[in-house]
Amino acid sequence: MSPRRSYTIGGALVAASAVFGALAYPQLPAEMATHWNAAGEIDGRTPKLLALGLFPVLMAALLGLFAVVPRIDPLGENVEQFRAQYDTFVVLVLAFLAYLQAVVVAANAGYEFELIQALAPAVGALYYYVGVLSAHAERNWFVGIRTPWTISSDEVWKRTHDRAAPLFKFAGVVAALGALVPAYAELLVVAPVLAVSLYAAVFSYAEYRRVGA
Structure with missing residues (x-):
């Protein structure tokens, strides 16, 4: 676009x-x-x-x-x-x-209606596109997984985003399922994206140490 x-x-x-x-x-x-x-x-x-x-x-x-x-x-x-x-x-x-x-x-x-159930598909779509964006994002200060280690190295940035992109897409699919499982909607919307974000931050640090940037 x-x-x-x-x-x-x-x-x-x-x-x-x-x-x-x-x-x-x-x-x-x-x-x-x-x-x-x-x-x-x-x-x-x-x-x-x-x-x-x-x-x-x-x-x-x-x-x-x-x-x-x-x-x-x-x-x-x-x-x-x-x-x-x-x-x-x-x-x-x-x-x-x-x-x-x-x-x-x-x-x-x-x-x-259940508010979180109604929001789950829209939240899931947004998470999924974060995965799409992550797959294409180049190093910058405002968009993407911005840790001290990704900002400091093009290689660490690329590896971290390549690893996180499919995980954000998966988190989007899981979040959208909250519309079908209202009893667990909040957990499905919140937990996966928090887990992916934490994993990406830890992964970026590990990659930084590994490549010796």
Whole structure:
């Protein structure tokens, strides 16, 4: 996906989020549920103007940040080498936030469902694409598995990302299964990606020591 196309789509998602919030506003309670505990019980509420306004504002801020990153990264020329995957990731992150907004609005509008179960497929898709992005990412300061050891060595960066990419994809598939197994949805969404992240960090250190970088 080209930068121009991705930021056009991103801008459209921000606008759609703002319009959706405005249309939903009259049908929602003054205090919206915005946080659920591990048992799926509401344990946090926010005034609806703030709750609905937060999504387009956050999405716009992230879109701006994603646009700036390749320009301010000291290794920005490396980002250009996987720019297509980077720009697709931008769109997916914003689409995920738009989906999250829709789920929160639906929950506050009276629809009954397990929140984590509803989010599992979207989270899984995001994890899976992190694996795709990892397979293409070149060394930089903002995107990828950034440990002291990967940042310090092109070889360690490549080996770590080559090892982690399929694991993130697998974590995405496992997370998506949370939609089918609601009793274990939270575990399936959280545990695999934490395990992969920890493994990648340890692997990067071991590789750094092994190659003597």
